[in-house]
Each structure stands twice: as structure tokens, then as C-alpha cells.
Amino acid sequence: MHLNTFSKDVYVSRRKQLSETMQNGLLVFMGNEESSMNYRDNWYPFRQDSTFLYYFGLDISGLVAVIDLDNNKEIIFGNELSIDDIIWTGPQPGLQELAQAVGVQKSGPVTQLVILLQQAQKSGQSIQLLPPYRPENKIKLSAWLNTTLPGIEQFISVPFIKAVISQREIKEAIELEEMHKACSISADMHLAVIQNAKPGMKEYELAAMAESIAMSHWGRVSYPTILSVNGQVLHNHYHGNTIQDAQMILCDAGAETNRHYAGDLTRTTPSGKRFTGKQEELYTIVLDAMDHAVSLLKPGITFREVHTQACIRLLSGLKQVGLVKGDPEEAVANDAHTLFFQCGLGHMIGLDVHDMEDLGEEYVGYSDILKKGTSFGWKSLRLGKTLQAGFTLTVEPGIYIIPELIDKWKAVNKLGDFINYELLEDYRHFGGIRIEDNYVINGTGSEKLGKHLPKTLDDLYAARG
Amino acid sequence: MHLNTFSKDVYVSRRKQLSETMQNGLLVFMGNEESSMNYRDNWYPFRQDSTFLYYFGLDISGLVAVIDLDNNKEIIFGNELSIDDIIWTGPQPGLQELAQAVGVQKSGPVTQLVILLQQAQKSGQSIQLLPPYRPENKIKLSAWLNTTLPGIEQFISVPFIKAVISQREIKEAIELEEMHKACSISADMHLAVIQNAKPGMKEYELAAMAESIAMSHWGRVSYPTILSVNGQVLHNHYHGNTIQDAQMILCDAGAETNRHYAGDLTRTTPSGKRFTGKQEELYTIVLDAMDHAVSLLKPGITFREVHTQACIRLLSGLKQVGLVKGDPEEAVANDAHTLFFQCGLGHMIGLDVHDMEDLGEEYVGYSDILKKGTSFGWKSLRLGKTLQAGFTLTVEPGIYIIPELIDKWKAVNKLGDFINYELLEDYRHFGGIRIEDNYVINGTGSEKLGKHLPKTLDDLYAARG
Known part of the structure; x- marks a missing residue:
């Protein structure tokens, strides 16, 4: 069995840094268990906890x-295999050998962990947890700590959360290598979709094509694939439609490398050789907003500001088409962009596609001084805080024409000074466009992660052949 | 959204039959929730509970x-989408509409279910559960029933379990259609492996090829794929090896249709154009045991007997090679076969690849009069009971040369009258062979499920080209 870890020094050094920050307490890292599908022993592919990794x-x-x-x-802590287990699994490294592979000197059975936790509680030692998100880990913790499920909350440590985030958010060189790899495999997934999509195909046939590329690199998808002719439906994992002429196919998909780093790319592809005129117009607006946003990426700027500028650029483009009226800056200040772009411009990415989301968006994407907004649109911006060199993030502007939302706004002429509702009726069944790439912030700006993937109309059309 | 259900009469009639069997009580069917991978909102593909389905x-x-x-x-019971949800998910059918699509007249929010359960407890109504296997459902049940996690046990109803099994184990015509489809897609998965395997490839490249075929039919794999040059390791989900000359590739993989019926096939393929002489010899023995087992399938025979006969046939073959001595029937009576074939000949299959395993093997595979064995080998035979027309099951004999097991037996000359340990040393690194197809028991015998897939040496070699 090949462990597929980095060298042990990597982990030793990461733990040393964490220990220096935290100074005292008993830090507990819950690894994940297997997850059951339709009965206990039929498992989903195992996914280890990212902080544990x-x-x-x-x-x-x-x-x-x-x-x-x-x-x-x-x-x-873990449980050793018995001789019976070994007959079924082949010879496996023992727990002590595993621990030493990552520079940890001691190991023991889980029963010893329970004793350790009980002793810590008796002696008043501070037990510190990260927020558990798997129900089986909640059940275990509640038993081990002799508390109710809600009672676990008292052991969750904000200093521990913040210390982990401050390390994980700055990617090391070996991590950037994995991120480039994740994004390059992701690019290959999208290229297959761009090159093969055509009317008559089922969405799921294209999704299968994309996902098999992630698997053929010994990885998997880093999140459930979105591949839909209804790109305006943001949380859309239905793949049952047949692709029709003159449609747009929005594919939001990414690979996870076998070391579990994520890519997260989106392309929107015409079902035919070319977009229609209307599609080209709005595609160009999204692409322009993206280029503008990327040009702003650098250490010191808040991502909230990058998002705001991208929204202004989007509305400027929509004004040229006639869908938006008035001053784009004023329109964005009034949240008029949220009719077209309801979500955020991007998020942190790394070992998780929404990196460290289990630790809390208020810590990962915001700070003690910059808090997340609560209004429609702004509440969906996962990242707002000041960028630092070493951050890896997504940039993913879009235009989504959502009939239900238009009807809701139009009924009260919401922001009627900025929205041309009459013309918007012509776009009612337009759909949605998103373009997304991943970037690392460097000393002076940013660098795109992974290989080239068609994004301009010319490149996209060339790839469509 | 297309619900992908059978016609509502199917569900109405199934529930009618169950209700007639059970007569009284409050039967609770826990549907599944989304399962988190690395943070709460990043989900594995959803898998509904099979009995709920x-x-x-x-x-x-x-x-x-x-x-x-x-x-x-x-x-x-379920929770309705809010208007905010609809913006993200598109218009969805309401709960009442969903209920009516499967012939259920009433629906309500989960809060009403909690009240119903509490009233039932107060009034002494018998609340009957099937065994929960997902931790989140255990947590919910313990809260709703105001009991501890182990306390849920008291609500698990053996009559309910038996009633469900007696229905689900006899497949309806519409189910057999799905099973044929699952097995045909599974056959295509295997054909891709048989046709494309060659030295130099990584195991995971072949696994990706197979899994993408399941996905390209809007389904998924029905269980984690085994694809290994170490076929003797029975629980082997490692796909990192490079395929070498003169190896055997054991692939155990199956598709789940988009209505969630499972296929479960195994083929063992030479890495080159042909098996080596030794490989051919043992392959032929496994195939002969399989053909013999299949010839015995019919209503009225116990699967325990079919397993026993297949084991005798395996040892007869191994005797011809010289690895086994003495009388094969006597050897099997002494469990000598478990050195070569440590597991069971097959299991029930249907909506689950190990059908209804969540309900308990003692009820699915055995009966009040025929209990499962507890000794090595026999404890791994999941199905023993008398076959009935309408049962769908796997037949999967194999020979697995496990060095650790040989060493354990040889050290005490275990069953030395039956085993030629000296010759066995020549086979120490032989590996493993399994051949598996799925069958439905009909009125007089059995029918193979799904399309043809090469199994004889001639067919296999022809497919290797």
C-alpha cells in the first residue's frame, strides 16, 4: 500500500507552527469514517477530513x-487490523508505522483516546475541537466527552479554528503544485465537454465524460458536477435533459487530485458551433467582468472590492445591451446587480473546493473587522477579506436570468430606475452563463492555476471545431 | 424535474400488500438525507434508502x-422549499404533489411527524422501525422518540423486517426489467476493461473507464469498484498499481440504474493476450464450478447446497492439478475449500447490491430453520436459504491464493490430508480469480440477467483480440 503522503517533514513543520500559535490545550483532530450509502458496509468513496490531511x-x-x-x-489513535482482517485486506502497515510515516511518535487504540479525554476533563485541561460536520463524529464525541450532541459546542475552540485557517489559507509550494495539477485535470474535463457537446446528447453523457477524466488520474470530482442547459438554476444537479439546438451548456466541474486538492472551473458552451447573437453579447459581458476582476487581484485589496468592481462591470455591459439603466456604480450600490448575479464572485479553494467551509465562513472569508453582508446577493459572497500572497481562490462571474426572481421583483417594480423590465421579458428564457478559473495571489498580482482552457469566443469556437 | 418513479399503482399495490401482512402499528420508513464529504454542504451523490424507494x-x-x-x-413528511430556495433550485414540485405521484394522499412538515410519534407513544400505539444504518437518521430517531441511541433498538420490529423482505425478495416484472438493464450496463463496463486492459496501464485508468459507462447511462456504480492485479485480496479498493506482463486483472464492478437497481459482475482478464498455463488451468476450474452451480439453481434447492456443490467441484478441479488430495466431498465437509475459496458463492441482489443487507442477513439470507454458519468460510456465505422463483442473486465462485492464510494453515499442517502444501508453494504468488454473473430464479431453473459478456476462454480471448 502506497500512502501517498508528502514527506514527513511537511507534517512535522505544519504541526510545529500550529503548536507555537496555540501554546496550550489538548487539540483534537477527528479523522473521518467510511460513509454508508444504502447499508452499513456499502460505502461511498472515502473522503478524509481536510484538516486531518x-x-x-x-x-x-x-x-x-x-x-x-x-x-x-x-x-x-486508531484500531489495528486483526489477522482475520489481513486475510481480506492483504498485509497493511500497522498504526505505529503509519504514525511514523507522518512524523508522529506515539499511537494507540481508540480506547486509550477515551481515557485521555476523560483524564483531561477531570484535570481541567482545555480540550479543543474544530466544528464536527459528520454525524458519526458528533455521536462519537458526545459519548467520549460524556455530553449531549449540542453539548459538544462548548469544546469548539475559535482560537484553534483561527490558527488552522491562518496556516491553511497560505498555500505552500507543494500545495500549489497540487492545485495546478487539480486545475489542469479539471481543464481536461471541460475540454472534453467543449469538444463533444452536441444537440441530441443527454446532459448525463457529457457529465460522465468529464467525471471519468478526474477518475482516470486516480482522483475524483471535488464536488457534484453541474452540467445543465439550465445554467440559470444555480443549485442544479439534474442531468436528465436532452441538449437542444441553440442552447448553452453550463458545466461547473472540478477534479480532486489523489492528494485531495480541488479544482473548480466553469465554462459555458454553445450546443451548436456558435452562440446565438444574444448569447454572444451576454457571454462577452461576463468575460469582460472576469478579466476586469482578475486584473484587480493582488495582495492588499479586499475580495469584497473585487466583487463590487466586477458587478459594476457586469452592469455596465448590461447597460450597453439596454437591460440596465442609470449609473452602473449607483445601480450596484443599490444591489440592482443581484437580479442578474445573485451569488458571489468567488471563494477560497484548496483541500476543499470551498476551502475550510467546515471551519466557518465568518473566519475563512471574513475577519473581525470585515463581516459578511446579510442581504440578498451579499450573503452569498463567501469571500470578502483582504487578499494575501498564497491565497488560492476562484473567480466566477455570471449572468443568470431567473424567471421566478424577475417576477418577484417586477411585481413591485423593484429598482425600476435601474432595470429595463420590458426588454428583460425578451430574455426570460435566456438561461445562465458562468465562466470560472482558479488563481493564486502572488507578490504583485495573481497567477492562473492549471493549463489553458478556452475562454474567449475565438478560442471556444476554435475548440468547437 | 422528472421524478423517474414507476407508475403510482406500483407503490399503492406494494403498500397494500405490506399493510395486509402487518395489520396494525405505525410503520416508519426513514428516507435518507444528503451525506457530507468534507464539509456539510459538499455532498456525495444522493442515495435514497432502498425500502423507501x-x-x-x-x-x-x-x-x-x-x-x-x-x-x-x-x-x-418533508420540508417545503422556500421562495429563496426556488431561486437556487428552480421550480420544484411541492410535497403534496410528490406524495400524490406515488399514490399517497397526505403530506406534512417534519414537525408534524414528531407530534404524531409523540402521540403514538402516549397512546401506546406500536411504533415500528426498520434498523437505521445512517448516523443522521439514528440521531433524528433518538430525538423524535425521546430515547438514547441504543434505545432506538426497542422500536425495531422483526415482523416488519420479515414482511418487507418477503415482498422485496420476489422481484416483479418491472424490477426484472431494471435488473436486466443494470446487468447489461455492467456487462458493458466489463467489456471495456476486457478490451482495453494492457501492461503499462494503471488500474485506476481501467476503473475510470468502467465507471464512466455506468454514469453515461445516468446511473452510478452500485458499490466501490474492485479492479486489481491482486485479486486474492478480497476487500481491495486500491487502484494504484501498474499492470505488468502475465498478470491477471480481477474486476468486480457493477452499475446501478437511475432507478437504483444493481448489477454485480466479475471477470478476470489476462494482462496479455492469453493467460499463462497455470492461470488457464485454475480459470477453467472456477468456470466449471460456476457452470455447475448455475445448473443447480431452481426453486426448492437451498443456496447452501448450491454453494457446497460448487465447493466440491472446485476441489475436484484442484485435485486434478494436484493442489488437493483425497476425496473432494470429504475435503469440503472438513472445510478444506476455505483455503482457496474463503467467501460465499453469492448473495441476493436487487435495489441493493447485497439486497436488503440493512435489514439483517439472518432474515434475508437465512430462515428460522436454516441459520448461518459461524466458522471461517461459512460465516461469509450471505445466502443459504431455499430459493424461490423471483429471487435474484449472484453466483461468484473463485480461487484466491492468500499467502498469509497459507502460512497460518501450513504452520500447523491444517487439513494436511487434503492440501498439498508443497505444490502450493509454487502458486504462492498466483493471485486470485473470480467469475460472477447475476441470475433470476424462474419456475424451473434460472435465467442469466443482462446481455452476454465473455466468460469462456475462447470468448475472452476473442474479445482480447
């Missing part, structure tokens, strides 16, 4: 790690 | 259904 590297189910800062100990 | 058809997360036999009511 970051500090302990072991892509194996049923492990828990602790860093006991008060007693200067690191221990990985 | 069987009686209520709705392939949608977060539903619970009840049949209240004492008050002659059927109700589906």
Missing part, C-alpha cells in the same frame, strides 16, 4: 489525532 | 413516510 496526512478511515500541548505529545 | 418511490432527500395501520393513513 493537512496536519497528519493519513488518508485512512477511523483515525483521530491529538496534539497535547500541555504534555508535549502527539498521538494518532 | 420500494414503497414510496421518491428519490429525494429528507423525507420520512409512515403507514399508520391503526388509523388507516399514509403520510409523507
Whole structure:
């Protein structure tokens, strides 16, 4: 069995940095278990917890790690295979061997962890958890800590959360290598869709094509694929439609490398050789907003500002088409853009496609001084805070024509000074366009992650052949 | 949104039959929820509970259904989408519309279910559950029934379990159609592996090829694919090896149709154009045992007997090669076959690849009079009971040369009268062979499910080109 970890120094050094930040307490890292599909032993593909992977590297189910800062100990807990297990699984490295592969000196059975936690509680040692998101881990923690399920909350440590985020958000060189790889595989997934899409095909046939490319690199998709002729439906995982002439196919899909780094790309492709005139017009507006947003990326700017500028650019373009009226800047200040672009311009990405979302968006995407908005549109902007070199993030502007939303706004002539509702009726069944790439912030600006993937009309049409 | 259910009469009639069997009580059917991968909102592909699918058809997360036999009511509980949700998901059918699509008259929010359960507890009505296998459903049930997690056990109803099994184990014509489809897609998955495998490829490249075929039919794999040059490792989901000359590639993979019926096929393919001499010899023995087992399938025979006869046939073949000594029947009576064939000849299959395994193997595969064995080998035979027309099952004999097991037996000369340990050393690194197809028991014998897939040496070699 090949463990597929980085060198042990990587993990030793990450834990050293965390330990120096935290200084004391008993830090608990819950690894994930297998997840059942339709009965206990029929499993989804195993996905290890990302923070566990970051500090302990072991892509194996049923492990828990602790860093006991008060007693200067690191221990990985798990259960050894029996001789019967080995007959079914082949010879496997023992727990102690696994621990040493990632520079951890001690290991033990889970029963010892329970004793350790109970002793810590008795002695008043501070037990610190990250927010659990898997129900089986909640059940285990509640039993081990002798508390109710809501009672786990008292052990969740904001300083621990913040310390982890401050490390994980700045990508190391070896991580950027994985991110480039994830984005290049993702680009190949999209290229297959761009080159093969045609009227008469089922959406699921194209999705299968894309996903098989992720798998053929020993990885998987980093999130459920969106591949739809109804790109305006933002949370759309239905793949049952037959592709028709003159439609747009929005594909939002990404690969996860076998070290679990994520790519997250979107392309919108004409079902025929070319977009229709209307489609070309709005595609160009989205692309222009994207280029503008990317040109602004650099350390020191808030992503909230980049989002705002991209929205202004979107509305400027829509004004030229006649769908928007008045001053684009004023329109955005009044949230008029949220009729067309209801979500955020991007989010952090890394070991998770929404990186560290389990730790809380208020810490990952915002800060003590910059809080997330609560109004429509702004509440969906996952990233707002000041960019730093080493951040990896998505940029994904779009235009989504959502009939239900138009009807809701039009009924009260909402922001009627900025919206041309009459002309908008002509676009009622237009659909949705999104373009998305991933970037790393460097010293002076940004660099796109992964290989080239057609994005301009010329490139896209050339790839369509 | 296309619901992809059978006609509503199918579900009405299934529930009618169940209600007639059970007569009273409050039957609770827990639908599944979305399963989180690396943070709450990043989901694995949704998999509905199979019993919920069987009686209520709705392939949608977060539903619970009840049949209240004492008050002659059927109700589906779930939560309606808000207008905000609809903006993100597009217009969706309401809960009442969903319920009516499967012939259920009443629906309501989950809060009403909680009240119903509490009233039932107060009034002493018998609340009957099937065994929950998802941790989130255990958490919900424990809250709703005001009990501890182990306390849920008291509500699990053996009569309910048996009633469900007695229905689900006899496949209807519309189900057999789905099973044929599942097995035909599975056959295409295997054909791709047989035709494309060659030295130098990675196992995961072949696995990706197979899985993409399942997806290209709007389905998925029905269980984690085994594709390995180490076929002797029975629970082997590692796909990282490079295929070498003169190896055998064991692929155990199956499709799940978009109505969630499973196929489960295995083929063992030479990495080159032909097997080696030794490989051919043992392949032929497995194939002969399989043909013999299939010839015995018919209503009235126990699958335990079919398994026993297949084992005798395997050992007869191995005796001809010289690996086994003495009388094959006596050897099997002494469990000598378990050195080569450690698992069972097959299992029930249907909506689950191990059909109804969540309900308990003692009820699905055995009966009040025929209990499962507890010794090595026999404890892994999932199906033992008397076959009936309408059963669908797998037949999957194999020979697995497991060095760790040989060493364990040889050290004490276990069953030395039957095993030629000296010759066995020549086979120490032989690997493993399995051949598997799926069958439906009919009035007089059995019928193979799905399209033809090469299995004889001639067919296999012809497909290798």
C-alpha cells in the first residue's frame, strides 16, 4: 500500500507552527469514517477530513489525532487490523508505522483516546475541537466527552479554528503544485465537454465524460458536477435533459487530485458551433467582468472590492445591451446587480473546493473587522477579506436570468430606475452563463492555476471545431 | 424535474400488500438525507434508502413516510422549499404533489411527524422501525422518540423486517426489467476493461473507464469498484498499481440504474493476450464450478447446497492439478475449500447490491430453520436459504491464493490430508480469480440477467483480440 503522503517533514513543520500559535490545550483532530450509502458496509468513496490531511496526512478511515500541548505529545489513535482482517485486506502497515510515516511518535487504540479525554476533563485541561460536520463524529464525541450532541459546542475552540485557517489559507509550494495539477485535470474535463457537446446528447453523457477524466488520474470530482442547459438554476444537479439546438451548456466541474486538492472551473458552451447573437453579447459581458476582476487581484485589496468592481462591470455591459439603466456604480450600490448575479464572485479553494467551509465562513472569508453582508446577493459572497500572497481562490462571474426572481421583483417594480423590465421579458428564457478559473495571489498580482482552457469566443469556437 | 418513479399503482399495490401482512402499528420508513464529504454542504451523490424507494418511490432527500395501520393513513413528511430556495433550485414540485405521484394522499412538515410519534407513544400505539444504518437518521430517531441511541433498538420490529423482505425478495416484472438493464450496463463496463486492459496501464485508468459507462447511462456504480492485479485480496479498493506482463486483472464492478437497481459482475482478464498455463488451468476450474452451480439453481434447492456443490467441484478441479488430495466431498465437509475459496458463492441482489443487507442477513439470507454458519468460510456465505422463483442473486465462485492464510494453515499442517502444501508453494504468488454473473430464479431453473459478456476462454480471448 502506497500512502501517498508528502514527506514527513511537511507534517512535522505544519504541526510545529500550529503548536507555537496555540501554546496550550489538548487539540483534537477527528479523522473521518467510511460513509454508508444504502447499508452499513456499502460505502461511498472515502473522503478524509481536510484538516486531518493537512496536519497528519493519513488518508485512512477511523483515525483521530491529538496534539497535547500541555504534555508535549502527539498521538494518532486508531484500531489495528486483526489477522482475520489481513486475510481480506492483504498485509497493511500497522498504526505505529503509519504514525511514523507522518512524523508522529506515539499511537494507540481508540480506547486509550477515551481515557485521555476523560483524564483531561477531570484535570481541567482545555480540550479543543474544530466544528464536527459528520454525524458519526458528533455521536462519537458526545459519548467520549460524556455530553449531549449540542453539548459538544462548548469544546469548539475559535482560537484553534483561527490558527488552522491562518496556516491553511497560505498555500505552500507543494500545495500549489497540487492545485495546478487539480486545475489542469479539471481543464481536461471541460475540454472534453467543449469538444463533444452536441444537440441530441443527454446532459448525463457529457457529465460522465468529464467525471471519468478526474477518475482516470486516480482522483475524483471535488464536488457534484453541474452540467445543465439550465445554467440559470444555480443549485442544479439534474442531468436528465436532452441538449437542444441553440442552447448553452453550463458545466461547473472540478477534479480532486489523489492528494485531495480541488479544482473548480466553469465554462459555458454553445450546443451548436456558435452562440446565438444574444448569447454572444451576454457571454462577452461576463468575460469582460472576469478579466476586469482578475486584473484587480493582488495582495492588499479586499475580495469584497473585487466583487463590487466586477458587478459594476457586469452592469455596465448590461447597460450597453439596454437591460440596465442609470449609473452602473449607483445601480450596484443599490444591489440592482443581484437580479442578474445573485451569488458571489468567488471563494477560497484548496483541500476543499470551498476551502475550510467546515471551519466557518465568518473566519475563512471574513475577519473581525470585515463581516459578511446579510442581504440578498451579499450573503452569498463567501469571500470578502483582504487578499494575501498564497491565497488560492476562484473567480466566477455570471449572468443568470431567473424567471421566478424577475417576477418577484417586477411585481413591485423593484429598482425600476435601474432595470429595463420590458426588454428583460425578451430574455426570460435566456438561461445562465458562468465562466470560472482558479488563481493564486502572488507578490504583485495573481497567477492562473492549471493549463489553458478556452475562454474567449475565438478560442471556444476554435475548440468547437 | 422528472421524478423517474414507476407508475403510482406500483407503490399503492406494494403498500397494500405490506399493510395486509402487518395489520396494525405505525410503520416508519426513514428516507435518507444528503451525506457530507468534507464539509456539510459538499455532498456525495444522493442515495435514497432502498425500502423507501420500494414503497414510496421518491428519490429525494429528507423525507420520512409512515403507514399508520391503526388509523388507516399514509403520510409523507418533508420540508417545503422556500421562495429563496426556488431561486437556487428552480421550480420544484411541492410535497403534496410528490406524495400524490406515488399514490399517497397526505403530506406534512417534519414537525408534524414528531407530534404524531409523540402521540403514538402516549397512546401506546406500536411504533415500528426498520434498523437505521445512517448516523443522521439514528440521531433524528433518538430525538423524535425521546430515547438514547441504543434505545432506538426497542422500536425495531422483526415482523416488519420479515414482511418487507418477503415482498422485496420476489422481484416483479418491472424490477426484472431494471435488473436486466443494470446487468447489461455492467456487462458493458466489463467489456471495456476486457478490451482495453494492457501492461503499462494503471488500474485506476481501467476503473475510470468502467465507471464512466455506468454514469453515461445516468446511473452510478452500485458499490466501490474492485479492479486489481491482486485479486486474492478480497476487500481491495486500491487502484494504484501498474499492470505488468502475465498478470491477471480481477474486476468486480457493477452499475446501478437511475432507478437504483444493481448489477454485480466479475471477470478476470489476462494482462496479455492469453493467460499463462497455470492461470488457464485454475480459470477453467472456477468456470466449471460456476457452470455447475448455475445448473443447480431452481426453486426448492437451498443456496447452501448450491454453494457446497460448487465447493466440491472446485476441489475436484484442484485435485486434478494436484493442489488437493483425497476425496473432494470429504475435503469440503472438513472445510478444506476455505483455503482457496474463503467467501460465499453469492448473495441476493436487487435495489441493493447485497439486497436488503440493512435489514439483517439472518432474515434475508437465512430462515428460522436454516441459520448461518459461524466458522471461517461459512460465516461469509450471505445466502443459504431455499430459493424461490423471483429471487435474484449472484453466483461468484473463485480461487484466491492468500499467502498469509497459507502460512497460518501450513504452520500447523491444517487439513494436511487434503492440501498439498508443497505444490502450493509454487502458486504462492498466483493471485486470485473470480467469475460472477447475476441470475433470476424462474419456475424451473434460472435465467442469466443482462446481455452476454465473455466468460469462456475462447470468448475472452476473442474479445482480447
